[in-house]
Amino acid sequence: MHEDQPAEPAPQATRPAREGRDGAPRQDGQRQDRPRGRGRPPGDRPKRREISGWVILDKGVGMTSTHAVAAVKRALNAKKAGHAGTLDPLASGILPIALGEATKTVPFVMDGRKAYVFSVTWGVETDTDDAEGRPVATSDDRPTQGEVEAMLPRFVGAIEQVPPRYSAIKIQGERAYDLARDGEVVELVARPVQIDRLAIVAHTPERTVIEAECGKGTYVRAIARDLGRALGCYGHVSALRRTRVGPFAEDQSCTIGALEAAEAEANAALLRPVETALDAVPHVPVSRDMAVRLMRGQPVILRGRDAPTEGKAYATCGGVLVAVGDVERGELVPHRVFHLGGTAPRNG
Structure with a gap:
């Protein structure tokens, strides 16, 4: 289960023969005057x-x-x-x-950082590393809470993690899960990931519930798989809930x-402002003239002692988001411009 990859496609269902209004199979070329889309005229x-x-x-x-x-x-x-x-x-x-x-x-x-609560069921490793896969290794051993707790620090910090075979990572242009479904042996190399925190929430002999805080590219399924292997009892994710994404x-x-x-x-009314996503990015207010330049894709010189000197930044004019880009040698170079409410306000 991984939040930063494309969702795995659902299997294609066989399309049934289309029927006419009387329930009889519809012949090719036979017209139906039924309105399209949930019975509502276009x-x-x-x-x-x-x-x-x-x-x-x-x-x-x-x-x-x-x-x-x-x-x-x-x-x-x-x-x-x-x-x-x-x-x-x-x-x-x-x-x-x-x-x-x-x-x-x-x-x-x-x-941004992510937070999860997930359950690891012990005794079975699956080919997908979650409850939807088929068992590939089993054990009668079950870890104690103390054994699990003692193992968690091994998986915290900057670590190398091998993604699950059923993942959206590309191998020579093809998704790993497509190759795995075709019966091909998928060998994925370990990748660096950052795991900031792992903590036990609840434990029984059959299952442990764990909280995790981690960075981009981390697979929770791989954490469960590798914990099970390290404890010598095998394991897979049986439930997963994401509790935070960035801000x-x-x-x-x-x-x-x-x-x-x-x-x-x-x-x-439930919408949160576009700039909420830029919570961790420095903000600079700009004048109307500067906003116009930014919206044309042109850089502007940032002035003032609080202006960032390097790195990412976003600009607003009169409280309206204008652009986000990189600050280079005192200039904000826009990479994305926004059209929120038309022309930037006059008083910025």
Whole structure:
């Protein structure tokens, strides 16, 4: 289960023969005058809106990240949407969804720290490293809480981690999970990851619940797999919940059910500003003239003792986000410009 890779595609279902209104199989070329799309004539569909901001979704188990984005987009009648880090169908929790101009800030959220609560079931290792896979190794041994606790420090800090065979990592242009499904032996090399914290929440002989805080690219499934191997009892992830992604946490979240039950205008009140994703990036206010230059893709000279001298920064004019880019030798070089409310305000 990994938040920073594309979701694994669902298996393709065989498409049934189309039927006419009387239930008989429909012949090729036979016309049906049924309106498209959920019984609503095309002219009556709500027009998609230009809407920008972040929806912090609490995704339920069983839903793919792609389906979650589509549901949020539909609930708000938004034109454009995307998510900041895949959450597998087996997992629940925080899935930040960017609408409109917020999609330009997705990389900043994906680079942020993540927090999880996950359950490791002992005694079985699976080929997917989670409960959906088939067993590949078993053991009758079960670790004590003390044994698990003593092993956790080995997996904290800057470590090398081998991703699961069923992951979205590309091998010579193909996804690892596609190769694994085709029966090919997938050998993935270890990659550096940062794990800041692992702590036991609950323990029984069969299962241990663990909290984790980690950086981009970390696979929770691999943590469970490697813990089981190190303890000599094998293990796999049987439940996973993401509780934080970058600046976004559970107390800011809403569910699909709540969004679908409300009107689009009411849901818009749940949006968090685009610049929320830039929480860890220095902020510089700029004048209207500077804002115009930035929106044309031109650099501007930053003045003032509080202006950053190097690194990432974002600029606002009159409280409106204008651009994000790199500060180089005292100049802000824009890499992304934003169109939030048209022309930048006159008083900035």
